[in-house]
Amino acid sequence: MSRWRGLQASLRAARGSLRGTQRDAWPRGHAPWSRSLSASTALRNDFFKDLETQLAAARKKASDALPGSSWSPFEANPNLPPERADIVIVGGGVVGWSIAYWLKQKERVREGVRVLVVEKDLTYSQASTVLSAGGIRQQFSLPENIHLSLASAHFMRNINEHLGVLNEDPVDLQFNHSGYLFLATEKAAHIMEENYSTQRKAGAEVSLLSPDQLRGKFPWINTDGVALASYGLQNEGWFDPWTLLNAFRRKAISMGAIQCCGEVTDFKYTTKRILTSNGDEMDLRRIKSVKVQLPGSLQYQPVECAIVVNAAGASSARLTEMLGVGYGGDAAGTQLPVEPRKRYVYVVHCPDGPGLDTPFVIDYSGVYFRREGLGGNYIAGTSPEEGEEPDASNLEVDHQFFEDKVWPSLAHRVPAFEKLKVTSAWAGFYDYNTFDQNAIIGTHPLVTNMYFATGFSGHGLQHAPAAGRSVAELILDGNFTTLDLSGLDFRRILAREPMLERNIV
Numbered sequence: 001m002s003r004w005r006g007l008q009a010s011l012r013a014a015r016g017s018l019r020g021t022q023r024d025a026w027p028r029g030h031a032p033w034s035r036s037l038s039a040s041t042a043l044r045n046d047f048f049k050d051l052e053t054q055l056a057a058a059r060k061k062a063s064d065a066l067p068g069s070s071w072s073p074f075e076a077n078p079n080l081p082p083e084r085a086d087i088v089i090v091g092g093g094v095v096g097w098s099i100a101y102w103l104k105q106k107e108r109v110r111e112g113v114r115v116l117v118v119e120k121d122l123t124y125s126q127a128s129t130v131l132s133a134g135g136i137r138q139q140f141s142l143p144e145n146i147h148l149s150l151a152s153a154h155f156m157r158n159i160n161e162h163l164g165v166l167n168e169d170p171v172d173l174q175f176n177h178s179g180y181l182f183l184a185t186e187k188a189a190h191i192m193e194e195n196y197s198t199q200r201k202a203g204a205e206v207s208l209l210s211p212d213q214l215r216g217k218f219p220w221i222n223t224d225g226v227a228l229a230s231y232g233l234q235n236e237g238w239f240d241p242w243t244l245l246n247a248f249r250r251k252a253i254s255m256g257a258i259q260c261c262g263e264v265t266d267f268k269y270t271t272k273r274i275l276t277s278n279g280d281e282m283d284l285r286r287i288k289s290v291k292v293q294l295p296g297s298l299q300y301q302p303v304e305c306a307i308v309v310n311a312a313g314a315s316s317a318r319l320t321e322m323l324g325v326g327y328g329g330d331a332a333g334t335q336l337p338v339e340p341r342k343r344y345v346y347v348v349h350c351p352d353g354p355g356l357d358t359p360f361v362i363d364y365s366g367v368y369f370r371r372e373g374l375g376g377n378y379i380a381g382t383s384p385e386e387g388e389e390p391d392a393s394n395l396e397v398d399h400q401f402f403e404d405k406v407w408p409s410l411a412h413r414v415p416a417f418e419k420l421k422v423t424s425a426w427a428g429f430y431d432y433n434t435f436d437q438n439a440i441i442g443t444h445p446l447v448t449n450m451y452f453a454t455g456f457s458g459h460g461l462q463h464a465p466a467a468g469r470s471v472a473e474l475i476l477d478g479n480f481t482t483l484d485l486s487g488l489d490f491r492r493i494l495a496r497e498p499m500l501e502r503n504i505v
């Protein structure tokens with residue numbers, strides 16, 4: 001029996017005993033309310049005292065049923081998730097809500113699939129989605145990533161056909177169409193050419209520019225050290241991440257997806273020992289229910305489910321640890337290689353900086369910048385060197401990092417940036433895949449009903465629309481039907497065969 005049912009049974013029992021007490025204390029015709037008021041003051045006081053005692057006992061029973069809870073037996077808690085869902089998505093960031101939307105979109109019978117999205121922080125104060133730079137590009141080196149970007153760009157072009165809700169405002173992503181501009185040194189120019197050819201083959205519109213062409217197009221750029229540049233002609237730019245997340249959420253909820261604010265803190269699962277063809281013994285796990293802890297409370301609700309989707313972003317490895325994955329030998333010992341890595345974004349003001357035609361520039365040093373609105377504002381940043389990762393236990397900004405690692409390259413590339421002012425800054429967590437900096441999409445070989453959609457490492461926002469569709473296909477159709485993302489599943493990690501992306505920002 002679930003705790004909720006147990007609780008209801010205790011309540012019924014408590015209410016029954018309350019009624020029993022009233023009957024026992026005052027035989028028919030002698031109940032205090034049938035007497036005259038003046039004659040019965042003492043009795044009435046006793047009655048209320050007794051009632052209070054009974055109520056206190058009922059409350060205690062209820063709170064015993066939910067350990068540590070301050071739940072009152074006479075108020076239903078509207079924030080409790082349902083007792084059962086077909087699919088529980090852990091993480092209500094852009095990836096989680098995109099999956100929820102596509103699951104509802106693809107269900108064959110209306111209300112046929114009960115989808116629950118569990119999000120621990122509805123303010124999204126630390127979610128990668130809302131702290132991202134909002135960019136989308138086609139310029140990747142892996143065909144999978146290029147196809148994901150192209151499909152997502154197509155989705156965003158037609159966003160209101162997908163995410164429009166009757167009688168609600170249309171979605172305005174505030175999309176800024178502008179190409180990414182990658183710069184390469186002499187040494188790396190051949191890699192840029194190879195990437196360009198992969199991108200063209202995949203259908204992306206990209207052009208290569210010589211330093212002369214670069215100067216002609218963007219006269220404010222200093223081309224020192226640049227041997228080649230690649231510039232996106234279509235389907236690139238930046239947009240408002242919060243609007244995309246909310247649009248997915250609003251639409252999915254309008255289609256029947258359920259939202260719950262709570263944290264998944266544990267799973268109930270069964271284990272079955274199997275013998276592999278090599279004669280090794282392995283434990284297959286199957287999740288039966290997720291434990292959802294309500295915010296600011298010890299109250300929790302187990303939710304029985306058939307499938308769990310791990311869309312918990314930078315925290316997704318914690319979920320697999322709860323299942324015992326990452327401990328023990330062989331496959332069971334292989335951890336989900338996703339961890340939070342802190343990245344700073346600096347907002348700078350430079351009245352003499354480049355204007356409306358500023359692309360999203362990725363310097364060969366790793367430093368990037370783009371316009372932020374009009375009026376001489378830009379955002380800029382870079383990833384730290386391997387081994388110099390900042391402390392990821394908080395989201396504090398290191399301002400010295402801008403002085404030491406960002407500004408010198410900015411000023412070198414755009415001399416106008418010699419004079420600028422940092423007006424604000426923030427930090428966010430990359431959902432960083434330490435194995436090969438690419439998404440992990442699909443199931444785990446040992447956890448039969450958990451699907452991953454995590455590890456996007458700095459390109460999850462732009463890939464969310466297409467990745468969400470792919471995960472929904474995998475769950476409902478049993479295989480990928482639009483984009484073949486089978487190369488991105490967990491098996492590559494077990495096989496130690498990385499899918500390295502060369503254009504990581």
Ligand SMILES: Cc1cc2nc3c(=O)[nH]c(=O)nc-3n(C[C@H](O)[C@H](O)[C@H](O)COP(=O)(O)OP(=O)(O)OC[C@H]3O[C@@H](n4cnc5c(N)ncnc54)[C@H](O)[C@@H]3O)c2cc1C
Nearest residue numbers: 091093094095120128129133135264313428459460461462
């Ligand atoms: C500074 C920065 C710049 C970026 N720039 C870009 C960019 O330009 N373009 C791009 O495409 N991507 C960019 N990214 C990456 C992108 O933001 C992420 O890849 C993407 O947002 C991941 O989405 P998500 O939904 O998986 O994660 P999140 O948005 O982090 O959502 C995961 C959610 O899961 C919730 N959660 C975690 N654990 C639990 C639990 N146990 N129970 C319940 N809820 C839980 C969290 O509260 C969180 O809200 C950037 C990231 C950063 C930090």
